[in-house]
Amino acid sequence: MEGFKNTMKLVFFTILIGSFFGMLIHNHYLDDVFAFQDINVFYFLQEGTYSSRELVRANTRNLNTKLVVEDNGMYHVYVAITRDVSVRDYIIELYQEKDIEIHSKEKVFNHLEFQTNIDQFDLLLRNSTTIEEINSISAVVLSNFEQTIRKD
Numbered sequence: 001m002e003g004f005k006n007t008m009k010l011v012f013f014t015i016l017i018g019s020f021f022g023m024l025i026h027n028h029y030l031d032d033v034f035a036f037q038d039i040n041v042f043y044f045l046q047e048g049t050y051s052s053r054e055l056v057r058a059n060t061r062n063l064n065t066k067l068v069v070e071d072n073g074m075y076h077v078y079v080a081i082t083r084d085v086s087v088r089d090y091i092i093e094l095y096q097e098k099d100i101e102i103h104s105k106e107k108v109f110n111h112l113e114f115q116t117n118i119d120q121f122d123l124l125l126r127n128s129t130t131i132e133e134i135n136s137i138s139a140v141v142l143s144n145f146e147q148t149i150r151k152d
Contacts, residue, residue: 040115043088044105045080045095062100065135067142080138081145083115084122091138094131114148117141 050056056068056075067078082088088104095102121141128134
């Protein structure tokens with residue numbers, strides 16, 4: 001009977017230790033996963049940066065879709081926002097075919113509503129074949145950025 005009690009104590013102790021380490025590893029793993037999920041990289045496709053509104057108007061007449069963001073006296077002109085690297089590269093390529101140089105700027109911020117919207121628009125952009133289709137979708141994306149992010 002004494003041997004049975006010792007065996008049960010050993011089994012209980014082993015289960016207790018295993019549970020403790022299991023929870024410890026599980027919690028550590030979840031923290032790492034959520035830390036990576038919190039990082040949201042957005043690719044802002046920029047046509048240029050100008051020192052005045054007049055220069056923006058003069059140099060971007062050929063852009064039907066654009067977002068102008070003033071920051072520290074400089075005006076940044078964006079033509080699209082995406083989270084998908086292949087969409088980013090495809091849009092840059094389409095603009096290059098029209099002799100318009102586009103640069104990608106990575107921005108990281110957390111905004112679940114905007115992220116969800118961008119992910120949906122990226123699905124549409126992946127299936128777009130012309131610059132006109134991309135401009136139509138990008139106009140909605142840029143407007144959505146104005147409404148959800150810039151108002152905050």
